[in-house]
Amino acid sequence: MPLYKTITVNEETSLAIWKVQETEENLWLGVTLTPYCQNRFNGMKSELHRKAFLSIRHLLANYGYTDADLIYDENGKPHLKDGNFISITHSHNFTGIIISSTEHVGIDIEMQRDKILRIAHKFTPFEEYRTLANTAAVVRKLTIVWGAKESLYKIYGHRGVSFLHHINVQDFKFDTNNTTAQIIFQGNLSNYKIRFLEFEQFTCVYATRDKE
Numbered sequence: 001m002p003l004y005k006t007i008t009v010n011e012e013t014s015l016a017i018w019k020v021q022e023t024e025e026n027l028w029l030g031v032t033l034t035p036y037c038q039n040r041f042n043g044m045k046s047e048l049h050r051k052a053f054l055s056i057r058h059l060l061a062n063y064g065y066t067d068a069d070l071i072y073d074e075n076g077k078p079h080l081k082d083g084n085f086i087s088i089t090h091s092h093n094f095t096g097i098i099i100s101s102t103e104h105v106g107i108d109i110e111m112q113r114d115k116i117l118r119i120a121h122k123f124t125p126f127e128e129y130r131t132l133a134n135t136a137a138v139v140r141k142l143t144i145v146w147g148a149k150e151s152l153y154k155i156y157g158h159r160g161v162s163f164l165h166h167i168n169v170q171d172f173k174f175d176t177n178n179t180t181a182q183i184i185f186q187g188n189l190s191n192y193k194i195r196f197l198e199f200e201q202f203t204c205v206y207a208t209r210d211k212e
């Protein structure tokens, strides 16, 4: 079972990453989907997507949950029926979930790709990156910032939040593996801790919302 990595963030919060290497048939072993998820699964044209979706159910099992413990709201945001917080991500052959009993959480896995250079201006003031040593470092940094903003979006969940104008990720050094971020939207300020890790040309970023 390719459970790739687990991270204990603190006593209440932890995350797990799966590296999808199984066949679709093998991923079905021990998995039962609710009618809602089965219906979604049936509509997935890509095998990669179906396998990612099934692997998430194995990550849930790692925490003692089944698909039936998960409900999706009208925006597609997942919730656990027992009131614990959850966030889900998939990117190519990596998938991840983060679960917390007390904190709002968000997670995002992204493949590091040069393509991000072309869209950077849409989500971050690009000037901040000019001091980095080379293009590879810029791509790494942009991917972390993008993942942070996706993670925050998954927590905050308001349509209309602009990655460029409403979410600010504090500058950071790679070796610290963490930073902070703020969302200022419609006069409300909320603060977040951001942590990140890199593996096999992928970046995983996860966020927790500070208690007020």
Ligand SMILES: CC(C)(COP(=O)(O)OP(=O)(O)OC[C@H]1O[C@@H](n2cnc3c(N)ncnc32)[C@H](O)[C@@H]1OP(=O)(O)O)[C@@H](O)C(=O)NCCC(=O)NCCS
Pocket: 053, 075, 076, 077, 078, 087, 088, 089, 090, 091, 107, 108, 109, 122, 123, 150, 153, 154, 155, 157, 161, 162, 163, 164
């Ligand atoms: C919803 C969104 C956050 C998903 O992120 P993604 O990188 O495309 O895909 P990921 O694999 O990381 O995440 C998908 C998971 O996010 C979760 N998700 C979907 N909608 C969500 C929402 N509104 N809130 C929280 N989580 C959500 C789901 O669990 C989904 O997986 P599942 O349906 O298989 O369980 C993303 O599509 C989105 O809408 N982002 C905001 C877009 C935006 O404002 N962009 C500005 C660019 S400048």
